[in-house]
Amino acid sequence: MRVLMFGWEFPPHISGGLGTASYGLTRGLTTIPGLDIIFVVPRAYGDEDQSKMRVIGAGDVSLDSKHMRFSKVLGQISYIEVNSNLVPYHSPEEYEKLINKPANKNRKLIHTTMGGKLFFSGGYGKNLYEEIANYALVAGQIADDNEHDLIHTHDWLTYPAGIAAKSVSGKPLVIHVHATDFDRSGGKVNPTVFDIEKRGMEAADKIIAVSNLTRDTIINKYGIDASKVITVYNAVEPVPDSERINMKRGISDKVVTFLGRVTLQKGPEYFIQAAEKVLRKMDNVKFVMAGSGELLERMILWTAASGIADRFHFTGFLKGDDVFRMFSISDVYVMPSVSEPFGISPLEAMQSNVPVIISHQSGVAEILKYAVKTDFWDVDAMADAIYGLLNYPSFSKTFIKYGKDEVDNMKWENSAKKVHSIYKEAINR
């Protein structure tokens, strides 16, 4: 079985959970005999580990040779109005209109570089919609060039690519929902994004949700038939002890860590509130907010205004080894997410022997036993838990020991097996 997989990020060039999860799962899938994966990203840097799978950068695919044939396909999908500042499609109505338009006579649809290639930043910049659309365009070409039995895409950025590929090859489409816009926006859903997501879900033969929380959102908020939505939990890549980074601990104070994007979705303000409460009871503790995001500046001002800035530190975005460095000096990890489809980072913390506090509003809370769980808004309970883990060694020891066992048993191979059976169902349907 050959799977054509579309992602947006591939290690080492990742900016968050999506890249980590799609890579981990793909690695797990490669352990299944007879399963062959082509992983497509908008931009390949050349330093990706290709030992287990082929990685194709969409920016390296030349559109030139088959442009004629391809433009026919474009006529059918034609959500492309690239190289203008317009978003691919504004509303369902407009989308319908574009879909039903006969083949566009004017072939000056897209601007390519020399050699018929498109440029992709592979980031999340201001030309995101354009890149999504271009990605879909190239996806069709890739689907045409590469034999495959199934298409698998990760999150909304890649859904149009999946739809395009499916329309070219006619193979079943599996979409993997790592997050929905309801999670990211805190309820204020972006209609464009919502529309792309809904289109993707409707076009999919099977939908994989990373938790029951996300599965419910897909069914209830997007109106998708429950029978085609299946939950497959994420896992975590094991870190051998030999590779574990142990930083020299320069501070005798305890360290409580928040690690993630500093955005509405992750609930950074609840972490600060809990910190304030804990600091009223003890002062030999430092709080660290590791990550960046649109709320960072407000959070900094907040800690300054409440007079705890000497005990509350900001590191900015941490990547690669720095994440593990951070864990190695942490005594408690807190994930107060307001809406977290899954949440891999608590698992990484537990691997590093750090007890974790997670919100009930996270998917990972559905499977973790040895984690303290509170509601994201319940800062008193959160402060209690932080205080307890810092001051009662037996309490934290329990969580560290059993948590480590628990997380060591979560393997991507297991998730991959479930995904494999979903593939089979999709193909045999």
Add this chain to the structure above:
Amino acid sequence: MRTVCLYFQVHQPFRFRTYRFFDIGNDHYYYDDYTNESIMRKVADKCYLPANQLILDLINKHKGKFKLAFSISGIAIEQFKLYAPEVLESFRKLADTGQVEFLAETYAHSLSSLKDHDEFVKQVMEHKALIKNTFGQDPTVFRNTELIYSDDIGSDVYRMGFKAMLTEGAKHVLGWKSPNYLYCNAREPKLKVLLKNFKLSDDVAFRYSNKGWSDYPLTAKKFAGWIKATPKEEEMVNLFMDYETFGEHQWAESGIFDFLGALPGAILDGTDFTFSTPSEVSESLQVVSAVHVPNPISWADEERDLSAWLGNEMQQEAFDKLYSLKDAVYQTGDDELIQDYKYLQVSDHFYYMSTKFFSDGDVHSYFNPYSTPYEAFMNYMNVLSDFKIRVDASVSEGMDSEISRLSKIIKEKDEKLTKYEIELKSLRKRKLRTASSDNVTTADKSGTKKAAVKKTAISKDTKKPTAGKGEKSAAKKGNSAKKGN
């Protein structure tokens, strides 16, 4: 006599390197030597050296008629010594002409005057001594960091023995009054206050090379004309500015050095004005009025207040946390910590945290190593955290040694006590022995009374040890009481 009082501020901070959370407790070096050295070298070559040479030439040319004043922060002098000793040498040459006055300020170009009286006095005295040492002048005129001034600060300064102080002729303080007179402190009338003429000063410092300015291009003749045009009864014009105006804020290509070179001549020949140093002005002119400044002012930004350094929560927080460490820092008596504490106080660190982007962002971004004020804050707080760890460690080390010293004393006293006890015991035994031998001799002598005497002797014997025991337990009590201390 009408006079121009020219004064330049010279200062460069020790900028911090990017100091990450992971560095806290592990790496105690905070400074970006490369940046500090390269900025100092650049400013020295573009401004300090050519400007000092020009001023030296002007002093020689005008034979005693051209005078001016500098304040050079202690931190800047340290950096000259490290990175550009020839700049210090050229300032010394200026000092040798006798036409240049060096003013006192806070050693670290700090905001201590706003927060901590003791620290303020300490830094001023340290700077005064440094100026005396470096230039052989004992400063009598004070100018605070960035011309920060209030009635309170003025009276502090007076009590430190200064006779005059410089500050901004801020509009909201002066109202209808003119800065072109000598004023005095509202609390201490003996402290003269010189006010900056910000219109004329800023024409040079900020507007000189602005091509959109209606008076562009500014020539020395035109500028002298404006000075001349001030009302006849006004006595002086105070031109205060950053020394970096020459060659750095305004590039050499703009002609700023030609302007400076022509200015003394234009003023001396074309107007009725002379040049004076601040201390001469404060001695020769009459005070016209007190100036009331209940809230601190400065020469920064449009508001002329403290908002550039202490305008937002981050700045306030960092400032408060910094000064809350003061007592502990001095308790350590550790020179290295005290030095770092000075460098932490440099006002530029707070300036980098300013969020006043829109009105005065240009000036704020000047030589600013951070791309956002938030970064500046994060970095500063990380450094401060590490600093605090060092201070705490040093203080507790000090406490440990104090405790061990005291326990040593207790131990010594214990030993003495046991020694005395043993001595006491042996003395008593000896006494007892002599007493019993006495008895024996008397008994031998008396013969008939033998039995009766022996009885008393025995009863005496039995009593003695009990008394000894009582003494011993009392000694022990005293001993444990001492331990309790």
